[in-house]
Amino acid sequence: MTSSEQISSLEQLQGELERKAVKLQSEKSDIIKQLKELEPQTVSALQKQIDAGHGIPEVIQQIMGAVYQQLENYQQQRIEEIYKFKVPLLYQPDLNAVDWLSHSFNEDELARQITYGCESFIDANQYGLYESIELPLVKPLLATERSYAVFDNEYQIDKQQGLNVLHERVMRLVAMMPHSSRFTLLDLDGFGSNFIYKNDLPKTRPVSDDVHKTLDDIAADIKRIYGLFSVQVQSLLDFDEGSRGNEDFEFIMVANFPRGFDRRSIEQLARIAENGPKCGKYVFLHIDEEAEFPSGTSLSMFKNLEYLPWRTLKEGEAGEGFFPVESTTMQAIFKGIQNSEKQETELRFEEGTPFINDFEQWWQADPVAQIHTPVGGSGGKKNDLRIWFGEGKDSVCAHGMLGATTGAGKSNLYHTFIMGLACRYSPDDLQFYLVDGKQGVEFTDYRSLPHCRVVSLYTSPQLARSVLEELVDTMERRNELFTQYGVSSFAEYRKAGQPGGNLARIVAVVDEYQTFFEDDRDGLGSELMLKLVSQSRSAGIHLFVGSQRFNVAGMQKQQAIFGNMHLRVGMKMTAADITALNEFQAGGKALLRSCQEVGQAVINDALGDDSSNIQGRIFRMTDDLRKELIERLQQKWHDSYADRELESPVILNGTEQPKLSENPQLLHVLHHYAERPDDNQWREFAALPQHAAGLGINEWYPVEKPHVFWLGQQQNIHGQSALILRRRQAENLVIVGDNAEARLGLSGMMLAQLPVNHGHCDAKAYLYDCAIEGSPWHGVLQQVAESTSIETNVATHSDEFAAQLNELTEELSQRQAVASSDRHQLSSIYLFISEAQRAEALQMSEGRFGTPTPSEQGQLLEQLYSKGPELGIHVVLAVDSYRALSQLMERAMLSKFRHRIALQMNEEDSFKFINGRQASRLQAAGPKPIYALYIEEMQNRMEQFKPYAYQSQEKLTEELEQLSQERQRWEA
Numbered sequence: 001m002t003s004s005e006q007i008s009s010l011e012q013l014q015g016e017l018e019r020k021a022v023k024l025q026s027e028k029s030d031i032i033k034q035l036k037e038l039e040p041q042t043v044s045a046l047q048k049q050i051d052a053g054h055g056i057p058e059v060i061q062q063i064m065g066a067v068y069q070q071l072e073n074y075q076q077q078r079i080e081e082i083y084k085f086k087v088p089l090l091y092q093p094d095l096n097a098v099d100w101l102s103h104s105f106n107e108d109e110l111a112r113q114i115t116y117g118c119e120s121f122i123d124a125n126q127y128g129l130y131e132s133i134e135l136p137l138v139k140p141l142l143a144t145e146r147s148y149a150v151f152d153n154e155y156q157i158d159k160q161q162g163l164n165v166l167h168e169r170v171m172r173l174v175a176m177m178p179h180s181s182r183f184t185l186l187d188l189d190g191f192g193s194n195f196i197y198k199n200d201l202p203k204t205r206p207v208s209d210d211v212h213k214t215l216d217d218i219a220a221d222i223k224r225i226y227g228l229f230s231v232q233v234q235s236l237l238d239f240d241e242g243s244r245g246n247e248d249f250e251f252i253m254v255a256n257f258p259r260g261f262d263r264r265s266i267e268q269l270a271r272i273a274e275n276g277p278k279c280g281k282y283v284f285l286h287i288d289e290e291a292e293f294p295s296g297t298s299l300s301m302f303k304n305l306e307y308l309p310w311r312t313l314k315e316g317e318a319g320e321g322f323f324p325v326e327s328t329t330m331q332a333i334f335k336g337i338q339n340s341e342k343q344e345t346e347l348r349f350e351e352g353t354p355f356i357n358d359f360e361q362w363w364q365a366d367p368v369a370q371i372h373t374p375v376g377g378s379g380g381k382k383n384d385l386r387i388w389f390g391e392g393k394d395s396v397c398a399h400g401m402l403g404a405t406t407g408a409g410k411s412n413l414y415h416t417f418i419m420g421l422a423c424r425y426s427p428d429d430l431q432f433y434l435v436d437g438k439q440g441v442e443f444t445d446y447r448s449l450p451h452c453r454v455v456s457l458y459t460s461p462q463l464a465r466s467v468l469e470e471l472v473d474t475m476e477r478r479n480e481l482f483t484q485y486g487v488s489s490f491a492e493y494r495k496a497g498q499p500g501g502n503l504a505r506i507v508a509v510v511d512e513y514q515t516f517f518e519d520d521r522d523g524l525g526s527e528l529m530l531k532l533v534s535q536s537r538s539a540g541i542h543l544f545v546g547s548q549r550f551n552v553a554g555m556q557k558q559q560a561i562f563g564n565m566h567l568r569v570g571m572k573m574t575a576a577d578i579t580a581l582n583e584f585q586a587g588g589k590a591l592l593r594s595c596q597e598v599g600q601a602v603i604n605d606a607l608g609d610d611s612s613n614i615q616g617r618i619f620r621m622t623d624d625l626r627k628e629l630i631e632r633l634q635q636k637w638h639d640s641y642a643d644r645e646l647e648s649p650v651i652l653n654g655t656e657q658p659k660l661s662e663n664p665q666l667l668h669v670l671h672h673y674a675e676r677p678d679d680n681q682w683r684e685f686a687a688l689p690q691h692a693a694g695l696g697i698n699e700w701y702p703v704e705k706p707h708v709f710w711l712g713q714q715q716n717i718h719g720q721s722a723l724i725l726r727r728r729q730a731e732n733l734v735i736v737g738d739n740a741e742a743r744l745g746l747s748g749m750m751l752a753q754l755p756v757n758h759g760h761c762d763a764k765a766y767l768y769d770c771a772i773e774g775s776p777w778h779g780v781l782q783q784v785a786e787s788t789s790i791e792t793n794v795a796t797h798s799d800e801f802a803a804q805l806n807e808l809t810e811e812l813s814q815r816q817a818v819a820s821s822d823r824h825q826l827s828s829i830y831l832f833i834s835e836a837q838r839a840e841a842l843q844m845s846e847g848r849f850g851t852p853t854p855s856e857q858g859q860l861l862e863q864l865y866s867k868g869p870e871l872g873i874h875v876v877l878a879v880d881s882y883r884a885l886s887q888l889m890e891r892a893m894l895s896k897f898r899h900r901i902a903l904q905m906n907e908e909d910s911f912k913f914i915n916g917r918q919a920s921r922l923q924a925a926g927p928k929p930i931y932a933l934y935i936e937e938m939q940n941r942m943e944q945f946k947p948y949a950y951q952s953q954e955k956l957t958e959e960l961e962q963l964s965q966e967r968q969r970w971e972a
């Protein structure tokens with residue numbers, strides 16, 4: 001119910017009550033009249049009864065009883081009707097008479113009017129009611145331009161009288177507006193003893209010992225709020241609730257005025273009293289009549305004072321005045337407020353961005369000079385808070401930064417910004433790189449946003465820096481392209497018709513950007529950031545970074561970097577952070593101090609210059625709306641570009657193992673070629689740079705029958721670790737290390753990639769699964785093999801393995817007989833031995849002279865890995881430790897494994913296996929994520945990556961399904 005309805009209902013109540021009472025009165029007399037009219041009939045009825053021989057008194061009783069019953073029913077009914085009308089609780093004259101337990105305090109009733117006594121009664125005696133009804137006397141408050149005063153009446157015995165009036169005002173106001181009122185309690189003479197409930201009030205302004213400072217702060221607020229006004233909006237009360245945000249109405253309560261005030265503070269207070277009401281600031285003075293005003297001052301300086309009635313009312317009394325609030329009532333009100341749930345006021349995204357409902361308008365905005373989107377409203381207008389990057393008429397805005405404490409609404413601002421832009425610009429015109437902090441998963445849903453090129457979750461410092469590195473590389477590639485076509489900027493290139501292919505503006509949003517500078521002794525993060533922010537604007541690349549504060553630990557060259565961050569967005573921050581910051585000037589800082597509520601922000605696009613501050617409230621974007629919009633944007637992509645495959649973004653995750661099904665290089669091959677590529681197409685794909693989702697390998701000779709197997713993801717944007725098996729000596733793989741999930745995941749995913757490299761007649765797999773039967777690892781390889789169309793032979797026991805070895809040895813000797821010119825026609829054969837440490841028949845035994853001698857199976861295997869690779873037979877061996885490996889083969893045999901993967905192992909084993917301690921340091925930061933090293937013996941290459949790892953049966957099944965779906969086109 002709005003306030004005006006409230007008041008009309010008060011008046012209505014009064015009228016209704018009077019009408020009912022009069023009606024009751026007239027009905028009562030009607031009945032009595034009827035009763036009187038009954039009398040002659042009664043007489044004749046009596047006569048009849050007597051004639052019939054009945055007893056007289058009994059008959060009279062019967063008739064009279066019926067009549068009185070009827071009368072009573074009437075009265076009861078009417079009285080109930082009257083009591084149904086209740087005075088609204090917040091307007092009851094006596095706050096002590098209110099049942100506060102029945103009130104939720106969840107919503108505010110703006111005190112446009114307020115009760116200041118009892119106006120009239122419906123008198124119980126007069127109308128025959130059980131109880132009298134009191135009606136409130138109301139007067140306007142918020143809508144006036146008044147301040148208020150009450151005198152301490154020296155003739156009163158109780159000197160507290162005037163203060164009690166103030167207390168009653170405070171309680172009434174806080175009960176009406178628990179969430180939108182703020183109190184400033186000035187008790188200079190009493191040291192606060194006159195406002196003992198100060199800490200119970202939900203919001204108070206901190207009062208400095210120096211009253212001038214407090215008054216100056218209030219005056220600055222008034223000035224700031226005047227700054228929000230426009231022709232339509234000329235008082236705080238005119239703002240609609242969403243855009244008023246949480247700008248509070250402030251009540252400045254002064255005890256024992258003017259005690260403790262000097263001339264300057266009285267002058268300032270008088271100015272506040274006069275100018276404050278439009279900005280929602282009202283002064284209430286309790287005047288101590290015995291105190292003297294400092295010379296040159298007087299109460300007449302307060303021009304708009306209204307005097308509050310101070311008469312104490314007692315129960316049943318009417319007139320202007322007040323009922324002193326008892327302390328139990330205060331407690332009930334404060335408790336109720338404490339338990340209330342604040343109804344958030346908000347400005348919804350849909351309200352400020354009507355274009356989101358007009359699909360025709362989507363993706364129509366022009367990115368050539370700049371990109372921009374509204375992100376909030378300042379008050380009078382609903383969408384004048386905006387973020388932009390690029391070139392304006394006389395200004396530029398290259399990059400931006402956001403400072404906001406936890407819970408200030410930072411994530412919501414990112415979502416509003418990202419979705420606003422995504423609806424306005426097409427994915428050909430705008431792309432996002434989204435980087436969450438170390439703990440962050442805020443950007444997860446954007447994996448399916450068509451504009452997204454990179455989504456990084458739980459981002460580690462190394463990963464964060466690699467994103468910067470990638471942006472710098474992209475910038476350099478763009479600059480080369482511009483030089484090639486004789487243009488100097490993104491805008492010129494676009495205007496020239498994009499002769500070298502489409503380029504979109506890139507916006508990189510980085511949350512918790514201090515991650516760039518963590519564990520960074522070389523200062524690489526600062527170096528890269530400076531390079532990017534100082535050069536990338538003309539390449540159409542913009543950085544928008546956020547943190548708890550602008551200035552973050554570990555950052556070097558801050559001044560130079562910040563000199564390019566034209567856009568500054570501040571939300572609620574700690575007082576200490578605001579005082580310390582240099583990214584806003586004094587006016588901006590004052591605005592930031594008033595951002596006390598979630599969603600409030602100050603935006604400045606001119607390096608913090610005070611002339612460019614704009615304060616307001618960020619649109620609220622619900623998760624549901626965001627998800628719905630992402631889905632619709634995806635649909636729009638498919639509708640608009642039926643012939644173009646949507647490129648999947650690179651997904652980085654600082655804690656999780658990667659998924660083969662998300663490998664952009666694999667996806668590129670699968671999506672780009674309608675069938676399994678031929679030799680030339682493979683070569684073309686291999687030569688494609690990694691940033692274009694290729695392998696970046698030029699040495700790709702079809703005669704060597706190269707086949708690619710991805711192993712996992714490196715800690716950077718484009719780096720995918722892969723090994724290429726060719727028909728050359730030693731093209732085998734050995735995986736050594738503690739982690740069973742990684743060993744199994746690596747072998748399993750290699751197996752899963754056979755159908756990428758081979759048609760089903762073109763390869764065969766032999767599996768020797770030595771995992772303990774009943775263990776979670778047992779049978780996993782077989783399950784993977786079954787999901788491919790490749791012919792597979794599975795052994796789980798030593799004798800089955802012996803048969804496999806015999807078959808393969810036979811195959812090997814047949815292949816050796818094939819003329820070398822025909823060998824390229826031989827199909828590929830892969831032998832996977834997992835958990836080889838458990839293959840007893842492969843272990844070496846002590847020979848005649850104490851030297852270890854290979855077992856019979858060991859010798860056959862040795863032949864296969866020594867002679868097989870050139871003939872298309874490759875061995876993939878996985879074992880849990882170097883010690884176990886050394887029981888399977890002599891050290892010299894290790895040279896037959898050109899490809900080696902090391903997982904975490906002890907330092908000694910690491911030295912033996914890879915000639916360095918690196919493998920003993922892999923998990924130094926903790927067990928997750930699992931890291932691995934890929935060593936390419938011949939090229940002396942070593943790279944660290946996160947391997948594909950086995951996690952659970954469900955996840956594997958899901959992954960295999962996903963992969964076979966992706967491959968479907970080729971299989972058909």
Ligand SMILES: Nc1ncnc2c1ncn2[C@@H]1O[C@H](COP(=O)(O)OP(=O)(O)OP(=O)(O)O)[C@@H](O)[C@H]1O
Pocket residue numbers: 344345346347404405406407408409410411412413598599600617618619620
């Ligand atoms: N502009 C806004 N209007 C109304 N409510 C908002 C607004 N912004 C955020 N909120 C609400 O406030 C809460 C915190 O918001 P948000 O998650 O964006 O904060 P944050 O600063 O990112 O917090 P954290 O740093 O803890 O992640 C959420 O419940 C959100 O719905």
